[in-house]
Amino acid sequence: MNSRRDPIQAAALPIKLEILHKWTDRRRAVASSYSESLKYLPVRLEPVWHHYVVCTRERDNLKDLLTEAGVGTPIHNPIPPHMQAAYNHLIISPEAVLLGLQLSDQVISRPIGPHLDAAAVTRVIPVCGGVS
Numbered sequence: 468m469n470s471r472r473d474p475i476q477a478a479a480l481p482i483k484l485e486i487l488h489k490w491t492d493r494r495r496a497v498a499s500s501y502s503e504s505l506k507y508l509p510v511r512l513e514p515v516w517h518h519y520v521v522c523t524r525e526r527d528n529l530k531d532l533l534t535e536a537g538v539g540t541p542i543h544n545p546i547p548p549h550m551q552a553a554y555n556h557l558i559i560s561p562e563a564v565l566l567g568l569q570l571s572d573q574v575i576s577r578p579i580g581p582h583l584d585a586a587a588v589t590r591v592i593p594v595c596g597g598v599s
Contacts, residue, residue, distance in 0.1 A: 490581035497579050497588050504592040518543065519579040526575050529594075533577075536594045540575050547571045 472480065494516045501519055502512060513520035520543070523529060533540045547567035549559050577591055 493581040493583070494579055497583050500588050500592065501577055501579075513574075516579060519577040520574050521577060522570065522573045523575070524573060526573050530575055532594050533575075533591070536590065538591050538594060539578055542575055544574075545571060 498516045498519055505512065505521070509523075511522040513522070521529070526542075530540050530542070547564060547570070548554060549557070549564045549567060578587070
């Protein structure tokens with residue numbers, strides 16, 4: 468076998484695989500609670516539950532509200548890929564990257580994961596209620 472894992476990761480993997488289904492179920496439950504709380508707001512959700520990504524024109528206001536409530540909210544890819552150094556050599560028309568530019572200003576991730584208990588999820592939900 469050719470493996471890229473170090474010995475500690477390799478030893479932990481069988482244990483993690485045994486509980487992976489529990490973690491996945493918990494992520495789905497958290498995502499369901501979040502989605503239910505956002506169903507009447509004009510936001511777009513990305514259905515990949517390793518992140519709970521919300522797109523909103525009020526991203527910065529939402530981040531401030533969540534930060535004030537003690538909720539971590541990472542912004543993934545704040546610089547669109549086409550503007551990163553690895554792509555400097557490419558000639559890209561502005562029309563080809565409009566969506567990337569828009570998303571770089573609008574996406575934010577809510578906390579999600581098997582570590583979140585019901586109290587943590589309940590703490591996050593009301594903070595987002597007034598932001599669309």
